[in-house]
Amino acid sequence: MARIIVDDVFCKGCGLCVAACPKGVLALDEERITPKGYHPAKLVDPDGCIGCASCYTTCPDVAITVVK
Amino acid sequence: MKGNEVLAEAAMRAGCRFFFGYPITPQTELAAYMAKKLPTIGGTFLQAESEIAAINMVYGAAAAGARVMTSSSSPGVSLKGEGVSYMAGADCPGVIVNVQRGGPGLGGIQPSQSDYFQATRALGHGDFYMPVFAPSTVQEMADLIYDAFDLADEYRTPTMILADGMIGQMMEPVLLPPERDLSTLPAKPWATSGSRMERKHNVINSLYLSPNKLEDTNYERFERYEQIKEKHQRQELMSCDDAQIVVVAFGAASRIARTAVRDARKKGIKAGLLRPITLWPFPTKAIDELCDGGASSFLSVELNMGQMVQDVRLAVNGRASVDFYGRTGGVLPTPEEVLQAIEKVAAGEPVVQSAEPGAVGSLLPHPKHRKSSYERGE
Amino acid sequence: MAKPNKALIKLPAYQEERIGTQIAEGETIRAARPHVLTDVVTNYCPGCTHGIVNRLVAECIDELGIEGKTVGIAPVGCSVMMYDFFNCDMIEAAHGRAPAVATGVKRVHPENVVFAYQGDGDLASIGTAETVHAATRGEKITVIFINNAIYGMTGGQMAPTSLPNQVTQTSPYGRDVSKVGYPVRISELLATLDGVAYVERVTCDSRQHIMQAKKAIKKAFQNQIDGIGYSLVEVVATCPTNWGMTPLDAFQWLRDNMLPYYPLGVYKDVVADGFATAADAALERAKDCPIAQQKKED
Numbered sequence: 028m029a030r031i032i033v034d035d036v037f038c039k040g041c042g043l044c045v046a047a048c049p050k051g052v053l054a055l056d057e058e059r060i061t062p063k064g065y066h067p068a069k070l071v072d073p074d075g076c077i078g079c080a081s082c083y084t085t086c087p088d089v090a091i092t093v094v095k
Numbered sequence: 096m097k098g099n100e101v102l103a104e105a106a107m108r109a110g111c112r113f114f115f116g117y118p119i120t121p122q123t124e125l126a127a128y129m130a131k132k133l134p135t136i137g138g139t140f141l142q143a144e145s146e147i148a149a150i151n152m153v154y155g156a157a158a159a160g161a162r163v164m165t166s167s168s169s170p171g172v173s174l175k176g177e178g179v180s181y182m183a184g185a186d187c188p189g190v191i192v193n194v195q196r197g198g199p200g201l202g203g204i205q206p207s208q209s210d211y212f213q214a215t216r217a218l219g220h221g222d223f224y225m226p227v228f229a230p231s232t233v234q235e236m237a238d239l240i241y242d243a244f245d246l247a248d249e250y251r252t253p254t255m256i257l258a259d260g261m262i263g264q265m266m267e268p269v270l271l272p273p274e275r276d277l278s279t280l281p282a283k284p285w286a287t288s289g290s291r292m293e294r295k296h297n298v299i300n301s302l303y304l305s306p307n308k309l310e311d312t313n314y315e316r317f318e319r320y321e322q323i324k325e326k327h328q329r330q331e332l333m334s335c336d337d338a339q340i341v342v343v344a345f346g347a348a349s350r351i352a353r354t355a356v357r358d359a360r361k362k363g364i365k366a367g368l369l370r371p372i373t374l375w376p377f378p379t380k381a382i383d384e385l386c387d388g389g390a391s392s393f394l395s396v397e398l399n400m401g402q403m404v405q406d407v408r409l410a411v412n413g414r415a416s417v418d419f420y421g422r423t424g425g426v427l428p429t430p431e432e433v434l435q436a437i438e439k440v441a442a443g444e445p446v447v448q449s450a451e452p453g454a455v456g457s458l459l460p461h462p463k464h465r466k467s468s469y470e471r472g473e
Numbered sequence: 474m475a476k477p478n479k480a481l482i483k484l485p486a487y488q489e490e491r492i493g494t495q496i497a498e499g500e501t502i503r504a505a506r507p508h509v510l511t512d513v514v515t516n517y518c519p520g521c522t523h524g525i526v527n528r529l530v531a532e533c534i535d536e537l538g539i540e541g542k543t544v545g546i547a548p549v550g551c552s553v554m555m556y557d558f559f560n561c562d563m564i565e566a567a568h569g570r571a572p573a574v575a576t577g578v579k580r581v582h583p584e585n586v587v588f589a590y591q592g593d594g595d596l597a598s599i600g601t602a603e604t605v606h607a608a609t610r611g612e613k614i615t616v617i618f619i620n621n622a623i624y625g626m627t628g629g630q631m632a633p634t635s636l637p638n639q640v641t642q643t644s645p646y647g648r649d650v651s652k653v654g655y656p657v658r659i660s661e662l663l664a665t666l667d668g669v670a671y672v673e674r675v676t677c678d679s680r681q682h683i684m685q686a687k688k689a690i691k692k693a694f695q696n697q698i699d700g701i702g703y704s705l706v707e708v709v710a711t712c713p714t715n716w717g718m719t720p721l722d723a724f725q726w727l728r729d730n731m732l733p734y735y736p737l738g739v740y741k742d743v744v745a746d747g748f749a750t751a752a753d754a755a756l757e758r759a760k761d762c763p764i765a766q767q768k769k770e771d
Contacts, residue, residue, distance in 0.1 A: 029503070032495050034488060036512075041520030041720050047680060065519065081680045083504040087517060087524025089531075092484065092492050093504040113581060139580045143573065144606035151570035151603070155577020158564045159544070159585075163577070181567050287562035287578065289585045292541035298556045300565040 029078025029095040033068050037090035040065030044082035044091060050075045053082060098233045099124035099263040101271070102192060102256065103132070105237035106164055109244045110275040111190070112138035113163040115152035117145055119171045120204045121260035122194035126166060146171040150178030150191070157187035158299040160286030162244055166192035168260075169210050170201060172218070179253050180219025184301025186285075186316070188247035190240065191218075192256045194263040197425040205425025206261035206347050211402035214257045215375040222313050224320055226254040226327065227374040229345040233267035239372070241272050246327065248281045250319050257374060259398065261347040261427070323376055330378035331370040334360060338367025340440050341385050343407050344396040345371045347427070352396045355433035362434075364441045369393075374403070382410040390415055392440045396433055397421040418446040487512035507531035509540045513557045520720025522710040523552055523619060525677045526686070530590065530617060533691040534561065537698065543586045544578050546571040548600075550592035551625040569600020572607035575614045586697055588615040594624045597633040597657045604663075611668025611702045611751050615693045618659060621710040622731065629715030633657045636730055641715075656734065660707045664740035667755035670702030672740040676709040676732065678724040701744060702751025709735050 031053075038061055045053045045068060052075035055066040068091070070076055078095045096104070103125045106114075114129040126142070133140040143149035149165050156163040167175060172193045182189055195210050197203035214227045226246050228239040236258065243254040287297045303309035334356060335341060344352035349370040359366035369385065371378050382393070393415055395404035404419040411417050420436035422428045439446045482502045484493050496502070509531045517523045534540050540561050547555035549568035556563035566574040571589035579587045596604050596618050607614065623641055624630040631644040634656045638647040648656075660674045671693060675686035686708055693704035709731050711723035718726060739745070748754040759765035 032492050034492055036491065037514055039519035043520055043720055046721050063514065078503055080504045084680050084683050085525065087519075087521055087528075088515065089506045089510060089524070089528045091504070092488070092496075092502060092506075094496055094500040095503050113577075115577065141576070141580065144602050147570065148573040148576075148603050148606065151567060151573035152577035152580070154566075154570075155546075155564065155574035155579075156581045157577070158574070159578040159581040161577075161581040163581075177567055178570070185565070287544050287564050288582055289542040289544060290540070290560075290562055296560050297562045298565070299563070300556055302553060302565055 028073070029076045029093065030073055031070050031076065031082060032092045032094065034090045034092070035061040035067050037088040038065060038067040039063065039088050040067055041087065042068070043085045043087065044068050047081045047085040049079060049081055050077060052076050096233070096266065096269060097124050097263070098230075098236045098258065098265050098267075099194060100128045101233050101269050102166075102236040102240050102258070103128035105240045105272055106190070106244070107132060107136065107138070108272050108274050109162070109241045110277050110280050111162045111164050111244060112136070113156045113161045114138070114140045114165065115143050115149040115156070115163070116165050116167065117143050117149050117171060119168045121196060121263050122166050122168050122192065124263070125192065125194070146174035147177060150175040153189045153191075154178050154182050154185070154187055157182060157189040158185065158287050160283040160288050162248075162280060164190040164192065166194065168194050168196045169198050169207070172210060172213065176219035178219075179225070180221050180223065181301050182253045183219070183223035183225060183316075184221060185299045186251040187253065187299065188251050189253050190243045190247055190256065191253060192240075192258065195257065195259040197423065203425040204260065206259040206398060206427065207423065207425055208259055208346060208348060208398035208402070209423065210257065211374065211397070211399060214255055215377070215406070218255075223316065224375050225252055226250075226323060226376070227257050228255070229257050229372060229374050230262055231346050231349045231370060233262065233265055233269050235372070236262060237269055237271055246323070248283075250323055252319070257346070259347045327373060328376045328378045328380055329372035330381045331368075331372060332381065333368040333370070335367035335369065335385060335390075336388075337365055338385065338390055339365040340392045340394060340437060341367050341369050341390045342394045342396055342433070342437065343369045343371065343403065345374060345403065348396050348398050348421075351428055351430050352433055354430035355437060358430060358434045359437045359441075362438075364437060366437050371403070377406045377410060379410040382407065386411060386414040392416045392418065394418045394420060394436060394440050394446065396428070396436070398427065399423050416440075420446050483508075485510070485512070507535040509534045509543075509560045511558055511560055515558055516554050517551060518714045520713045520723070521551070522621070522677050522708070525683060526617060526619060526708050526710065527552070527555065527558060529683070529687045529690050530588070531559065532687060533694050536691070537694055539586045539694070539698070542584065543588065544582070546575045546578070546587070546589040548589070548591040548595040549626075550595050552590055552592065552619070553626065555590060569595050569598070570603055571595065571600065572603040572612065572614070572616065576607055576610070576612050579612060579614055583613070586615070586694060588617065588694070590617045591619070592625070593618070593620045593622065593632045593634040597659050604659075605666070608663050608703045608705070609666045609668045611670075613697050613700055614703060615697045616703070616705040617690060617693070618705055618707040619710045620659070620707055620735065621712040622656070623712045623715045625712045625715055629712070634659075634735075636734055658735065660705070660740045663705060667758060668703050668751055669705070669741050670696050670743045670751040671704040672707070673742070674707040674709065674735060674737050674740065676727065676737060678711075678727055696744075700750065707735075709737070
């Protein structure tokens with residue numbers, strides 16, 4: 028099963044990955060704040076991730092690791 | 096060989112294999128010589144689109160670890176100021192040759208020393224200096240470029256040869272320095288030549304957004320400057336042992352001053368010549384010693400309106416009188432003019448300037464020359 | 474072009490603790506930070522497309538296996554700190570002078586891969602001369618040109634590529650072309666020069682466009698490795714902060730306004746035209762000029 032891991036050190040909460048996800052399974056995590064002060068991206072529906080790496084491709088901060 | 100050609104030949108013998116430049120009078124022979132010879136010894140001559148591009152190519156080649164130089168004349172050197180500042184800020188060695196002509200602006204193409212300030216004070220923006228060598232003979236064109244490259248590498252700094260159109264165009268016999276064994280050139284572990292995955296990556300940079308970090312790098316650089324000042328002040332002294340009046344002159348002006356000092360001696364005036372070979376660092380120690388030895392007057396003779404005289408004053412620091420005599424715009428003073436100035440100093444009279452060839456007039460031009468063109472009815 | 478072996482994708486060492494510990498046994502990494510990127514968080518604003526293009530350059534360097542012989546030239550502008558983001562040797566150039574600095578490096582080490590990364594102010598305004606002449610010399614370097622129609626680092630002034638009527642800090646009433654002239658189309662301009670091997674304009678507003686941009690950047694590097702000639706990839710990019718938009722709205726503005734003015738596509742590709750190098754193409758173009766046809770005796 029595919030999933031992503033977001034590195035809070037890099038994520039700036041821009042939301043481009045959320046918009047790019049074809050399955051709509053990403054969201055910004057309003058509950059958490061990164062060391063730089065952003066709400067990081069989060070996989071909200073782990074079952075929906077197909078590992079397509081669209082989020083990785085559009086992430087300007089290379090904060091996403093895709094694993095399968 | 097012409098001075099400019101000698102300089103080019105000696106640079107190659109010193110291990111320089113990269114030259115980036117842009118045509119300008121009166122240094123063209125230098126670039127032409129490089130263009131002809133460098134490709135035959137495995138080097139690169141590249142005529143850049145501008146002086147700005149040329150100096151930035153020098154910066155890139157220096158960053159990549161090469162012995163590299165550029166040459167130009169006064170207006171072109173102004174354009175190089177930006178790149179030289181970056182080279183200083185990023186600690187990149189390289190040699191810049193300025194075969195000076197008259198200024199400001201487009202000025203003229205006759206010999207001048209009007210870029211003394213630019214060379215020793217502010218070639219570019221920021222807090223930096225660079226060693227400046229002033230050849231006065233064709234032989235020195237050869238010797239000093241060799242030293243300029245070595246000093247640049249040793250202290251990781253740009254260095255300059257401040258020549259002038261007279262020495263650049265002059266033909267004199269010369270003993271060329273030996274061919275440098277390229278394997279003896281200093282290693283440059285800091286160079287951005289590709290990490291080959293064998294070391295941490297190198298960065299050549301002059302940007303420090305943290306004021307403290309920038310201050311630290313500047314302090315470190317000025318420590319190197321102090322070492323240069325301590326070890327590399329160079330000058331030639333002539334009849335200075337008992338000199339009361341010391342003429343200070345470099346480059347082309349020193350050749351004229353030399354004759355004038357000899358003539359003054361013939362007239363019984365205890366005159367001597369101090370010829371700075373390094374303009375930065377300025378030979379302050381020699382001036383100190385001359386003051387200690389009883390020199391009571393200094394006369395700075397220059398092909399400008401009085402630039403080096405400021406350094407003479409700083410070095411003398413009130414221990415002796417300091418006067419100036421110079422011609423500008425590409426006009427060379429005659430030895431007689433300089434001798435008259437020495438005689439004025441010897442007589443305790445003010446040394447005065449003239450716009451009239453062959454005459455020692457007043458510090459400001461004679462009133463007839465001071466009139467505006469409107470007043471003269473032109 | 475060989476696809477990277479996904480099984481070999483490794484986490485950079487600095488992410489082992491943060492990310493590596495979260496990877497379960499049996500899971501394989503499908504996409505991770507390229508090796509040539511450092512552990513430094515960029516100074517780019519959230520949603521800035523510089524970051525995407527930086528990563529594409531990094532991926533190309535990784536996939537071509539050239540990190541050890543790559544020397545990058547950082548410009549002045551938002552990507553001024555790029556030397557902090559890359560593990561290959563890097564030089565920080567003066568504003569606009571990156572092509573000249575790249576020339577110096579490449580002439581000293583022709584075996585190295587030298588790239589310049591420049592924005593529109595750097596490349597198309599203050600550094601136009603350096604750009605045009607490095608291109609016409611056929612300097613075997615790779616240039617990545619970020620065109621986001623604004624000066625980002627200094628706070629949003631009019632750029633040489635700002636669109637007609639675009640409002641910026643220094644064109645507060647909109648770019649008045651009757652007074653300040655028209656935007657520069659760099660790809661079209663450079664495509665006319667004989668030294669140029671390859672020019673393509675791409676963008677990065679979608680996954681498809683980003684993949685296309687990567688292909689172009691990789692080709693621009695490959696051309697240099699193969700000695701074909703000067704290659705430039707213009708990336709039509711956004712500046713959400715200074716355009717005053719969200720990153721997504723900026724993409725829409727880019728599609729609505731930038732792309733019609735700056736059409737995507739290949740503007741020159743001497744290899745696709747059937748030539749081995751830019752020099753061969755230049756020779757053919759000047760076939761009626763006798764002096765240009767003279768053979769050089771080496």
